[in-house]
Amino acid sequence: MKINRVNYLTGPNLYSFKPTICIELDIEEFEEKPSNLLPGFTDILLKVIPSLQTHTCSRGYAGGFVERLHEGTWIGHILEHIALEIQHLAGISVKRGKTITSERRGIYFVTYDYVEPKSGYYAFEAALEIVTAILEGNEISAEPYIKHTSDLYHLHKLGPSTEAIYEAARKRKIPVERIGTNSYLRLGTGKKQKSVQATISSQTSYLAVENSCDKDMTKTLVKSAGLPVPSGEVVSNEYELLQSAERIGYPLVIKPLNGRQGQNIVTNIQNDTDLIAAFRCVYSEGTSYVLERYYAGNDYRLFVVNNELVAASLRLPPFVIGDGYKTIGDLIDEENLNPLRGEGHEKAMSKIPLDERTVVHLEKSGYSLQSVPKKGESVEVLGNANLSTGGSAIDVTDEVHPDYCMMAIKAAAAVGLDIAGIDILSTDITVPFVEGDAAILEVNAAPGIRMHLYPSQGKSRDAGGAIVDYLFSSREEAAIPVVAVTGTNGKTTTTRLVSHLLQKENVTVGFTCSDGVWVGDQQLDSGDCSGPRSARKVLSHPSVDVAVLETARGGMLREGLAFRYCNVGIVTNVSEDHLGLNGVETLDTLKRLKQTVAEVVLPEGTCVLNADDPRCVDMANHTNGEVIFFSLSVMNPVIQDQLSKGMKVWYLEDDWVMFSEKGKAERFLPVSHIPITINGAARHNIANVLGALAAAHSLGRPLSELRSKVITFLSTENQNRGRFNVVNIHDRTIVIDYAHNPAGLKALFETVGHLKSGRVITVGSAAGDRQDHTIQEMGRIFGTHSDIFIIKEDVNLRGRIPGETVHLLYKGVKEADGITSVSVYPKEAEAMIQAWECSEPGDTLVFLYDEYTSIQGILQKIRNSKAVGVLQKAE
Numbered sequence: 001m002k003i004n005r006v007n008y009l010t011g012p013n014l015y016s017f018k019p020t021i022c023i024e025l026d027i028e029e030f031e032e033k034p035s036n037l038l039p040g041f042t043d044i045l046l047k048v049i050p051s052l053q054t055h056t057c058s059r060g061y062a063g064g065f066v067e068r069l070h071e072g073t074w075i076g077h078i079l080e081h082i083a084l085e086i087q088h089l090a091g092i093s094v095k096r097g098k099t100i101t102s103e104r105r106g107i108y109f110v111t112y113d114y115v116e117p118k119s120g121y122y123a124f125e126a127a128l129e130i131v132t133a134i135l136e137g138n139e140i141s142a143e144p145y146i147k148h149t150s151d152l153y154h155l156h157k158l159g160p161s162t163e164a165i166y167e168a169a170r171k172r173k174i175p176v177e178r179i180g181t182n183s184y185l186r187l188g189t190g191k192k193q194k195s196v197q198a199t200i201s202s203q204t205s206y207l208a209v210e211n212s213c214d215k216d217m218t219k220t221l222v223k224s225a226g227l228p229v230p231s232g233e234v235v236s237n238e239y240e241l242l243q244s245a246e247r248i249g250y251p252l253v254i255k256p257l258n259g260r261q262g263q264n265i266v267t268n269i270q271n272d273t274d275l276i277a278a279f280r281c282v283y284s285e286g287t288s289y290v291l292e293r294y295y296a297g298n299d300y301r302l303f304v305v306n307n308e309l310v311a312a313s314l315r316l317p318p319f320v321i322g323d324g325y326k327t328i329g330d331l332i333d334e335e336n337l338n339p340l341r342g343e344g345h346e347k348a349m350s351k352i353p354l355d356e357r358t359v360v361h362l363e364k365s366g367y368s369l370q371s372v373p374k375k376g377e378s379v380e381v382l383g384n385a386n387l388s389t390g391g392s393a394i395d396v397t398d399e400v401h402p403d404y405c406m407m408a409i410k411a412a413a414a415v416g417l418d419i420a421g422i423d424i425l426s427t428d429i430t431v432p433f434v435e436g437d438a439a440i441l442e443v444n445a446a447p448g449i450r451m452h453l454y455p456s457q458g459k460s461r462d463a464g465g466a467i468v469d470y471l472f473s474s475r476e477e478a479a480i481p482v483v484a485v486t487g488t489n490g491k492t493t494t495t496r497l498v499s500h501l502l503q504k505e506n507v508t509v510g511f512t513c514s515d516g517v518w519v520g521d522q523q524l525d526s527g528d529c530s531g532p533r534s535a536r537k538v539l540s541h542p543s544v545d546v547a548v549l550e551t552a553r554g555g556m557l558r559e560g561l562a563f564r565y566c567n568v569g570i571v572t573n574v575s576e577d578h579l580g581l582n583g584v585e586t587l588d589t590l591k592r593l594k595q596t597v598a599e600v601v602l603p604e605g606t607c608v609l610n611a612d613d614p615r616c617v618d619m620a621n622h623t624n625g626e627v628i629f630f631s632l633s634v635m636n637p638v639i640q641d642q643l644s645k646g647m648k649v650w651y652l653e654d655d656w657v658m659f660s661e662k663g664k665a666e667r668f669l670p671v672s673h674i675p676i677t678i679n680g681a682a683r684h685n686i687a688n689v690l691g692a693l694a695a696a697h698s699l700g701r702p703l704s705e706l707r708s709k710v711i712t713f714l715s716t717e718n719q720n721r722g723r724f725n726v727v728n729i730h731d732r733t734i735v736i737d738y739a740h741n742p743a744g745l746k747a748l749f750e751t752v753g754h755l756k757s758g759r760v761i762t763v764g765s766a767a768g769d770r771q772d773h774t775i776q777e778m779g780r781i782f783g784t785h786s787d788i789f790i791i792k793e794d795v796n797l798r799g800r801i802p803g804e805t806v807h808l809l810y811k812g813v814k815e816a817d818g819i820t821s822v823s824v825y826p827k828e829a830e831a832m833i834q835a836w837e838c839s840e841p842g843d844t845l846v847f848l849y850d851e852y853t854s855i856q857g858i859l860q861k862i863r864n865s866k867a868v869g870v871l872q873k874a875e
Contacts, residue, residue, distance in 0.1 A: 001075065001128065002026050004107075008117050011532060011560035012600050014583070014593045015111045016096055020560070021120050022583070023110045027075045031106040036072035044134050045069070045078075049142050051089065055081055074101075075131065076108030082127035083120075084112050086142065090150035091339070092119065100583060109583040119153035154342055159183055160450045161199055164464025172468060173565055173602070174478040175539070187471060189563075190480035190510070190544035194471050198446045199419050201471060208416030212445040213258050215290045218415055225414035227407060228439045232292025241279055242272060244291045251294035254278055256287055266360060268294050274364060281356045295425045295439050301393070302400065302408035302422045303452055303463055306470040309405045311452035311461035312429070313393035318352040319380045322373025328362065329354065329369035332381060340454075349392060349454070358382055393451035395458025396429065403433035411443050419467060421447025480544060482563055483695055486551040486597045487572030487610075488590075489744045491530070493723045494572055494688045495550040497676070500713045501696035501706055502546055510538035511548040514738075515721055515852070519544055531555025532562035539563065546699070551597055553577075557584065561600065568695045569597040569625065570608040572688065574615040575743035579771055591615040601625035606698035608691050611638040611649075628698065630690035632683060634658065648698075650690040655680055657690065659703065668693070669707055675714050681754035682724060684747035685715070722852050724751065729862050731841035736855055737848055740767060742777045748846070749785035758842030759787035763831045765850065766809055768800035775805055779812020786846070788821045788838060789813055792831035794850045802826075832858045 005024040013020055035042055046052060046066065055065035065081055077099040087094045097112035114120025126145035133140035158166055162183040169176035169187050177186045183198045195202045200209065211217050219229045233244040234257055245252060252275060255265040266278035282289070303311040320331035335341070336351040343351060352358075354369070361382050362368055373379050382391075404424065412420035426438035449463035472478040483502075485495045492513045499511040499518070510519040512534040517525040519541050525534060530552035538547045539562060551561065574591045584590050598619040601607045610616040611629035617638055620627045626648070631639045634653040642649045646663040657668040671680040674689055693706055701709075715724050725736040733755060739748040752760060764782055766775040782789045791806050791813075806824055813822050825831035828850055835845050836858075849855045 001028055001030065001132075003128075006121060007558055008114075008120075009558075009560035011562055012564060012596055013556060013560035014589070014596065015098060016113065017564070017600070018096065018113055019115065019120075020096075020111050021114050021117075021124065022557075023124060024583070025076050025079070025108045025110050026106050027108060028106055030075045034072035034074050035069045035078060038135065041134055042066070042069040045082075045131075048130060048134070048140055049082065049085055049089075052081060052085055055085070057081070074099075074108065076101075076110050079124060079127045079131060080110045080112050082130060083110075083123040086123040086126050086146055086149050087114070087120065087153075089142070089146045090119065090123075090153060092116070092149070092153055094120075102583070103585050116153050116157045118156050119149050122152055123149050156181070159198070160453060161448050161464070162196070164449060164453050164462075165196055165199070165467050166464075168462065168465035168468045170564070171465070172472075173475045174468060174472055175563065175565075177536075177540075186540060187468065188478035189482070189539045190547065191508075191542060192472075192478055192480055193540070193542065194478075196467065196471075199449060199467060200446045201419060201467065203471070204418050204445065205416045208418075209445040211415050212417060212420070212443050215255065215257050215442065218443050219290075221414045222411050222440050222443060225410055227411055227414065228435070230292040230295060230439045230441065232290055234288050235291050236288045238276060238279060241275065241289075241291060245272065245275055248291065248293050252291055253294045254282065254289055254291050256282070256284075257290055258288075264357070266357065268364065270364070274360075277363075278360055281360050297425045297427045297438070298429070299441075300396070300404075300424045300426060300429050301447070301451060302404070302424060303447060303449060303461075303466075304408050304412040304417075304420045304422060305463075305466045306418055307409050307413065308466075309397075309400065309408055310466040311395070311449075311463050312397045312400045312408075313451045313455060314396050314429075315451065316392045316394070316456075317380050318382050318391055319378050320373070322375055322377040322379065324375035325372060327370050327372055328367060328379060328381065331373070331379075332358075332369075349450075352381060392456040395452070395455040395461065397452075397459070397461055399430045401430055401432055404429045404438070407433065407438075407440065411440050415443045415445075417443065417445055418470070419447070420444060479565075480539075481546045481568070481699055482539070482566040483546070483548045483568040483570065483699070484551045484561070484563070484566040484597045484600075485549065485570045485572070486553075486556075486594050487570070487616075488575045488577045488594075488741065489739075489747065490572040490684060490688045490691075491550045491552065492738075493676070493685065493720055494570060494692050495548055496720050496723075497688060497692040497710075497713055498570075498695050499548045500719065501692060501701060501709045502548065502699065503709075504705075507545045508543050509546050509548060510541055510544035511550075512538055513550040514552065528552075532559045535562035553584065553590065553593055556593055556596060561596065563600070565600050565602045565605075566597065567602060567605040568608060568698055569601040569605070569623070570691050570695055571595075571598060571610065571616050571619055572691060573610050573613045573743070575741065576774060577741040577743075577770075579774070587615075591618075595619050595622055598623040598625075606695070608694045608698070610687065610691065611636050611642075611651075612687070626698075628694045630687065630694055632687055632690075648694075650694045652686060652690070657686075657693070659693070659697070666703070668703060669710065674710055676720065678715070678724070678726070678751060678754070682715075682747075682751040684751070685724065717856075722849065722855070724748070726755070727859065729859070730865075732836075732839050733844045734859070734862075735844060735846045737846070739848060741770070742774065742781060745778060745781045745785075749781065752785070752844060752846060756844040758840060758844065760785060760844050760846060761788040761790070761835045761839055762786040762846040762848070763790045763792055763828075763835045764809075764846070764848040765792045765794050765828075766805045767794060768796075768798035768805050772808055775808040776812035776815070779809040779814075780816045781812075782809065783813035783816025783819045783822070786819060788835070789819060789823075790831045790835050791822065791824045792828050792850075793826040795828075796850075828854050829858060833861075836862055 007022045009020040054062050057065035080097040080099045084097045094113035100109040175189045223229045235241045252269040253267045264282035269275045299315045301313045341349045341351045408422040411422045421444040423441040452461040452463040495513045499509045508520045512529045514528045514530045517529045517534050530550040532555045535549045601623050603624040605625040607623040607625040611631040628648045630650040632652045648661045671677045676685045722738045727734045739745045
């Protein structure tokens with residue numbers, strides 16, 4: 001068995017709205033060996049992973065998968081279930097999986113949920129190793145694989161605080177993306193985007209963060225606001241330490257001046273000897289420390305966002321409970337095996353440190369790591385209650401007295417923080433504040449919110465949601481409008497046209513298409529940019545007001561969509577193209593892939609569908625948005641039905657573009673006034689215009705504005721490069737286009753038929769990733785509509801051997817009627833020069849290009865030539 005290809009589909013995709021791994025697997029000789037023909041396999045597998053017996057599979061009930069194993073199912077399907085179960089046993093929340101059988105022998109597309117890519121893929125590798133071991137008769141245990149999957153997951157996933165913000169944004173339909181591998185999130189899109197790193201927001205004052213990191217400055221600011229703080233001083237050596245201790249008086253606390261997360265803090269120091277020991281324990285050369293009075297009482301963390309108290313926790317130092325025979329060190333080791341505890345911030349709780357700080361604290365209490373507490377005896381092993389040092393928390397949000405609530409809000413404001421964690425020591429936070437009963441210890445920037453999310457006792461608080469709600473009051477405030485354009489043909493023209501229609505003063509449109517990426521008038525990238533990576537460039541650009549994104553099949557299969565929701569989804573049509581690639585082997589599967597765009601339209605959004613295409617019409621049943629159909633005929637049954645219901649529709653009637661809403665039809669423009677339609681001859685472009693108008697109008701552009709805009713969109717190199725561009729040179733008409741499938745070629749030649757006066761001379765090729773019968777069909781179309789056809793070959797053969805597509809095209813051409821001449825010039829430039837050289841005044845030359853830059857050079861040479869034959873001799 002071998003893995004041919006792995007795709008991480010991060011966005012909505014053919015299989016799910018959730019992140020999905022798609023693995024192309026070749027099971028080789030096991031194509032002839034389903035599970036019921038593998039002696040003992042099922043019984044051993046269920047012993048290795050007993051929980052597989054709970055899987056429902058397609059049967060819908062527990063045990064359904066086991067039934068399939070006994071009846072006979074294939075290895076790809078089995079690996080899917082194992083990969084899901086290993087992730088589940090590792091504590092990763094995944095459910096969905098599906099294995100698709102390819103038309104190619106032994107090939108399966110195994111798809112399943114994942115949360116974090118490294119652990120998600122490792123689960124499949126583990127499944128493959130487990131199955132291989134069973135088949136080879138080797139002993140195998142699933143436990144090491146489960147543990148390693150869990151380790152990978154917690155190592156690479158977002159930390160609890162950042163993850164809470166991420167999930168809160170998704171719940172509110174606010175776009176959110178992790179940037180890099182740390183805790184940086186981008187929320188929102190385009191001009192509306194903001195960001196957070198951990199719990200610091202892009203609106204957090206840098207100066208406030210600096211103030212909070214300087215404990216002495218924090219104390220000064222809080223004290224000047226009239227709030228209680230412990231008396232203390234800054235020290236940097238043992239002499240200053242003892243002098244300050246004498247002035248302040250015991251008991252004392254020592255902590256770094258610029259410390260964080262409770263690191264290197266020693267509390268409740270009772271005398272000079274313990275103070276010197278504590279100082280030497282935490283000392284680092286060049287570091288200053290705060291020495292302050294220790295207050296007895298409970299340690300509270302109050303979480304404030306935008307001048308509101310969101311959550312409050314009572315923090316408890318880490319402790320162990322004796323059993324009468326284990327040492328304190330052993331008990332700490334045992335507690336650190338608790339699955340809720342992890343390294344750093346990866347899990348709900350942190351591991352209890354076993355270092356000099358622990359030793360010093362235990363010594364103050366008369367213990368050591370070798371002490372054996374009595375059975376039931378509770379031993380505090382560290383004086384610091386921070387979660388980062390192994391502490392735990394009890395939610396007390398509903399019990400906080402208004403005095404303390406206001407104290408926390410004022411402390412955050414005094415330091416200047418919009419998001420803050422305020423540490424308060426108090427005998428009782430539930431009663432009114434009394435002078436001397438409480439003190440503010442710290443005001444923290446980037447406060448961890450784990451304790452509020454996963455309290456040891458009490459109610460979990462939506463601390464992440466509070467941060468998101470502070471940044472954005474709604475999705476509309478966070479996300480720029482997104483128009484997604486998909487279909488088989490017409491995507492690029494429709495995308496460019498929608499962008500043109502939406503452009504106006506003070507509105508920056510960003511768009512992607514198969515020709516590049518633009519933000520306003522600036523081109524950011526060139527080449528085929530119709531996939532998710534290019535879409536993300538636009539969505540993340542801080543100048544963009546609205547995004548128009550061509551959404552092609554390749555990118556959707558490679559990564560899924562770059563967005564979870566769109567405001568407008570346009571599906572131009574669905575016809576045969578690229579079948580047999582990456583699991584899309586039938587027209588129905590291609591339709592379901594394109595349908596993904598319709599499925600992610602927001603309920604308040606619009607889905608624009610071609611009523612002349614039955615597959616597009618069916619998509620109306622799979623979208624939550626308002627459906628607007630368009631058609632080239634008012635007599636289309638779908639249009640007639642919509643008109644009778646008073647729904648919005650765009651259609652063609654008596655060579656007029658029409659719009660109807662609420663039973664009232666309005667003439668928009670004659671098609672002859674819309675340049676891109678070539679006086680109505682380019683019916684495929686009329687369809688593109690109808691879809692684009694429906695999209696732009698749904699985003700609030702008035703009809704009057706759209707009329708003035710649509711007549712200024714020309715089929716030229718500047719506005720619609722390579723899409724039925726028509727140039728006239730030396731009494732010849734040259735048509736430049738990118739038609740690359742049977743439906744596109746038919747539409748192209750239908751329009752050419754309205755332009756020609758002489759012969760049609762065509763230069764064309766076929767992409768190697770088309771199926772044989774598709775390439776032959778393209779050859780028949782070329783042959784039927786061309787008087788002279790010159791076959792060229794794309795530079796990228798896409799898996800074919802040299803000359804293979806040429807042969808298939810030639811075979812198709814010979815099956816056509818009426819062609820007078822066919823020849824082969826593999827190089828694109830040579831083929832086009834040959835077409836020009838054999839042309840006569842009045843001829844129409846159709847140039848189908850692979851690289852547009854070659855077209856530009858050829859046209860310039862033709863313009864500069866004075867007679868036929870010159871170019872060929874020059875070449």
